[in-house]
Each structure stands twice: as C-alpha cells, then as structure tokens.
Amino acid sequence: MTPPRAEPAVELRGITKRFPGTLANDRVDLTVRPGEIHALMGENGAGKSTLMSILYGMEVPDAGTIRIDGRDVSFGSPSGAMAAGLGMVHQSFKLFDSLTVAENVVYAAEPRRFGLVNRAAARRRAGALAEEHGLAVDPDARVGDLPVGLRQRVEILKLLHRGARTLILDEPTAVLTPSEADTLFTVLKSLAAQGRTVILVTHKLREVLEGSDKVTVLRDGRVVARLVTAETSADAIAAAMTGRAVELDRIHAAGTPGDVVLDVSGLTTPGVHEADLTVRAGEIVGIAGVAGNGQSELIEALAGLRPLEAGHVTLKGQDITHASATERRLKGLAYVPEDRHAVGTAPAASVADNLAMGHHRTSLSHRGLLPPTSVRAHARRLVERFGIKTSSPDVPASALSGGNLQKLLIGRELAHEAPLLLVEQPTRGVDIGAIQNIHDQLIAYRDAGHAVLLVSAELSEIRGLADRVLVMYEGRITATYDKNEADERTLGLAMAGGTNERREAAD
Numbered sequence: 152m153t154p155p156r157a158e159p160a161v162e163l164r165g166i167t168k169r170f171p172g173t174l175a176n177d178r179v180d181l182t183v184r185p186g187e188i189h190a191l192m193g194e195n196g197a198g199k200s201t202l203m204s205i206l207y208g209m210e211v212p213d214a215g216t217i218r219i220d221g222r223d224v225s226f227g228s229p230s231g232a233m234a235a236g237l238g239m240v241h242q243s244f245k246l247f248d249s250l251t252v253a254e255n256v257v258y259a260a261e262p263r264r265f266g267l268v269n270r271a272a273a274r275r276r277a278g279a280l281a282e283e284h285g286l287a288v289d290p291d292a293r294v295g296d297l298p299v300g301l302r303q304r305v306e307i308l309k310l311l312h313r314g315a316r317t318l319i320l321d322e323p324t325a326v327l328t329p330s331e332a333d334t335l336f337t338v339l340k341s342l343a344a345q346g347r348t349v350i351l352v353t354h355k356l357r358e359v360l361e362g363s364d365k366v367t368v369l370r371d372g373r374v375v376a377r378l379v380t381a382e383t384s385a386d387a388i389a390a391a392m393t394g395r396a397v398e399l400d401r402i403h404a405a406g407t408p409g410d411v412v413l414d415v416s417g418l419t420t421p422g423v424h425e426a427d428l429t430v431r432a433g434e435i436v437g438i439a440g441v442a443g444n445g446q447s448e449l450i451e452a453l454a455g456l457r458p459l460e461a462g463h464v465t466l467k468g469q470d471i472t473h474a475s476a477t478e479r480r481l482k483g484l485a486y487v488p489e490d491r492h493a494v495g496t497a498p499a500a501s502v503a504d505n506l507a508m509g510h511h512r513t514s515l516s517h518r519g520l521l522p523p524t525s526v527r528a529h530a531r532r533l534v535e536r537f538g539i540k541t542s543s544p545d546v547p548a549s550a551l552s553g554g555n556l557q558k559l560l561i562g563r564e565l566a567h568e569a570p571l572l573l574v575e576q577p578t579r580g581v582d583i584g585a586i587q588n589i590h591d592q593l594i595a596y597r598d599a600g601h602a603v604l605l606v607s608a609e610l611s612e613i614r615g616l617a618d619r620v621l622v623m624y625e626g627r628i629t630a631t632y633d634k635n636e637a638d639e640r641t642l643g644l645a646m647a648g649g650t651n652e653r654r655e656a657a658d
C-alpha cells in the first residue's frame with residue numbers, strides 16, 4: 152500500500168445547488184482521503200447525484216469550492232474533471248456497442264503511431280490494464296456482445312487508461328448479480344490498496360458495511376452523518392438516512408390465495424423453455440434466479456412484448472396467448488418493466504401526465520379523455536401515497552431523482568387495480584425507507600385480492616414478499632418452494648443450478 156498523501160483526494164466545501172423549487176445541495180462538505188472507499192448514502196432525492204454531477208463537472212454549483220489533491224479546481228465540463236484525475240462510471244454505461252473492448256478502453260485517448268491509431272498498442276494496453284487490475288475481459292470482444300458485468304469492467308478500464316486516481320461509481324451493483332458484485336468489490340479494494348480513491352453512491356447497506364471505509368449520509372440536501380464504517384451498523388445508517396427506525400428485510404405473512412388468475416403452460420420463447428406456472432388471486436409468486444436465466448424474457452412474453460414459439464396463457468380464464476400488449480392491459484394486466492427509462496416512462500412529459508399514462512379507460516377518464524383536473528388530483532394522490540419527492544406534479548419526469556422515478560412507475564401501475572400485476576425489480580435504485588413502503592403497498596395489493604408475479608434479483612425481497620417462489624435456471628423453472636421452505640441457502644443453491652428437483656406446487 153502506498154503511504155497516504157497528506158492532502159485529501161477530494162475536498163468539497165459549502166457546495167450549494169438550487170433547482171427550481173428544490174434545494175438539492177445545501178452547504179455540503181465532503182472530504183475523501185486517498186486510498187479510501189467512501190460511500191455516499193441518502194434517501195431518494197437527498198442530493199447524491201447532484202453532488203457527484205457537480206464534482207464531475209456536469210453541473211455548476213451555486214456556491215462552494217472543490218479541491219482535488221489539494222488544488223482548487225473549477226470544472227466547466229467532465230473533461231476538466233478527467234484531466235484532474237477524476238473518473239465516473241454512470242448507471243447507464245457510455246460505451247460503443249459496435250466497437251471492441253480495446254477500442255472502447257482507449258477511445259478519445261488512443262495510442263497513435265505516425266498519427267494513426269495504433270490498434271496493436273491499444274489491444275496490448277487494454278490487456279495489460281485488465282491483467283494488472285484483475286478485470287479480466289477479452290480485448291477483442293465486441294462490447295455489445297458482453298454481459299452487463301463485463302461492460303462495467305470496460306468502463307472502469309477506460310477510466311484507468313485515462314489515469315483516473317479517484318473513481319466515482321453511481322449505484323454500480325444495481326445491475327450486477329451477487330457474484331459480479333462481490334468481484335467488483337474485490338477490484339475496488341485492490342484499487343484502493345494501490346492508493347486510488349473510490350466514491351460509491353449506493354442504497355445497499357450490506358455492501359456499504361462490507362466494502363467501504365467511511366460513510367457520508369445526506370438528507371434533504373444536507374450532510375446528516377459522517378460515519379466510520381467499522382464503528383457503525385446497518386440500523387444506525389438507516390436511521391441517519393430516514394430520521395426513523397427502519398425494519399430491514401422484513402418477512403411478510405403469507406396471503407390467502409383464491410382462484411387462478413394467470414395460467415401458463417409450456418411457454419416457450421427464445422430464452423425460456425416450457426415454463427408452467429400459475430398465479431392466484433391474493434397471491435404473490437416470486438421468480439428468483441441469477442440475472443440472465445430467462446426471467447425477463449418470461450415476463451416480457453407475458454406482457455405481450457415477445458411472441459411465443461409454443462405454449463398457452465390464460466388471464467382470468469380468457470385466452471391471451473396471442474393477444475397484443477394493449478389487449479392484455481385491457482383484459483386486466485399491469486406491468487412494471489425492469490428498465491424504467493427505456494420503456495416505463497416519458498421523460499419530457501410531466502410527472503402528472505406520466506402518472507396518468509394508460510388510464511384512458513379507467514375511472515380517471517371521461518369519454519376516453521383525461522380531464523386535466525382529474526389528472527392533477529390523481530397525481531397528487533399518488534405522489535402522497537408513494538412519497539414521490541417532487542417540487543410539483545407539473546415538472547417533467549426527467550427532473551425526478553432515479554428512485555423517485557421508480558416510485559412513480561410502481562404507483563401508476565398499482566393504481567390500475569388490474570387483476571394481475573407483473574413487476575420486475577420493483578425497488579431497484581430505491582432507498583430503504585421507500586423499499587419498505589413499496590413492499591407494504593405490494594402486500595396490500597395482494598391482500599385486496601390481486602395476483603402478483605414478481606421478478607427480483609434481491610433474494611431478501613423475494614423471501615419477504617412471495618407466497619411461493621419459483622427458481623429459474625437456464626431458461627427453465629427448475630424448482631418451486633412454498634414461503635416457509637424458501638430460505639436463503641435453498642434458493643441460492645437452486646439459483647446456481649444445484650438442484651433439478653422439480654416440485655409442482657399443490658394448486
């Protein structure tokens with residue numbers, strides 16, 4: 152380990168940033184030492200992304216100073232921040248799918264020979280960096296063909312190629328499988344041991360406790376706690392974030408299932424083989440599995456977004472095997488997709504309009520039209536019920552923080568009161584207090600007699616909510632467990648393909 156330099160790697164003093172109607176950062180001080188893994192935590196909308204955008208030159212603060220390695224700086228753009236030794240891995244990666252790993256790593260900082268890009272040197276450089284930092288990835292692979300965990304490695308390699316000494320990672324494990332997340336932390340710890348600095352924005356208490364040295368907690372734009380990880384606890388961080396005690400990883404009582412609402416037999420589509428399942432009224436069926444084992448494909452096929460090669464699907468006894476996505480909605484299906492940006496919401500439209508989407512045939516509408524007064528009243532109800540943090544329902548959805556956009560999507564879909572809800576990763580990017588609220592809302596929805604099919608990468612979420620758990624492995628449903636059998640070890644084993652025992656649930 153290199154001896155710590157005297158000067159902090161990053162020193163923010165008095166950073167203030169106001170957006171119309173919101174004080175996003177209020178005199179924030181943050182000091183991060185070289186070689187430190189520093190977690191930045193806080194509820195959705197607390198101001199974490201804003202602070203990191205300011206540090207990285209994407210937003211200009213209204214007040215405050217930034218010092219990097221002891222020097223005062225003021226960035227007009229990310230390129231200035233990069234030149235000062237900062238690098239950021241955003242939630243949505245900024246890579247070129249059609250280029251190779253090596254081409255992406257050296258992009259805009261290519262090794263040249265006689266003015267031309269030296270491809271061989273680029274490959275060697277990418278390979279050497281990968282080797283040095285334990286970030287194994289084939290330099291010749293096309294980035295578009297790589298799974299998300301490897302694409303993230305390419306992002307990190309790109310920053311290291313440009314000489315970044317401080318890495319900012321925005322919710323880096325949100326899209327990773329548990330084993331990919333473990334690998335990422337091994338890499339981050341070794342980068343820190345070499346004297347590099349890591350700032351981690353995350354909602355996941357477990358990884359903060361296991362992987363960070365210090366924690367700074369923001370609430371309503373202000374620093375409310377500075378903690379040394381080794382001296383704190385999950386409960387203490389949660390309390391600092393929310394200002395109240397939060398019951399973590401609660402297991403809800405089982406429901407009382409009624410008639411079958413969704414009946415699927417032999418469903419086959421690329422990525423899914425002969426899936427059989429039922430979901431009853433008043434029941435939450437959870438699908439556990441390591442990401443990429445067919446869960447998303449199954450849900451998309453049920454939502455009408457992928458044609459079936461074989462199989463049969465009924466919703467409340469009606470055949471919807473070949474129904475379009477719109478027809479399925481009309482017949483009683485609501486859907487919260489995994490990707491809230493690409494398919495779930497319209498960023499330029501207002502929060503109120505986003506909450507009203509798809510409600511043209513519900514009680515909100517009047518002869519197929521949506522009167523503005525009803526739209527606003529509906530928005531106000533959902534903003535309150537789901538704790539969506541917004542200065543007004545009239546602001547564009549793009550002004551919401553990531554977690555608040557997720558609450559909007561869940562609120563809108565639950566408000567349909569559809570007999571069947573398909574929901575993927577309901578609490579991705581959502582803070583711990585809001586997770587508890589979303590879980591309570593899903594349980595209330597079930598208890599009101601609706602059927603819910605839930606896909607989640609969070610085992611604690613599946614265990615907490617599901618009455619029955621199906622495990623998907625390599626495109627097949629390989630096991631079914633009742634709530635009381637679904638302990639972490641059993642599920643983990645089945646998710647790793649460790650069992651082919653197939654028990655039909657007693658329907």
Ligand SMILES: Nc1ncnc2c1ncn2[C@@H]1O[C@H](COP(=O)(O)OP(=O)(O)OP(=O)(O)O)[C@@H](O)[C@H]1O
Pocket residue numbers: 170171173174175193194195196197198199200201202540541542549550551552553554555580582
């Ligand atoms: N461009 C903008 N215009 C208006 N308000 C904004 C804008 N960007 C952020 N805000 C507001 O500033 C506040 C802080 O948002 P920020 O994205 O920094 O929160 P966050 O802590 O990163 O939340 P999350 O955990 O949900 O990502 C929020 O109330 C948000 O709505």
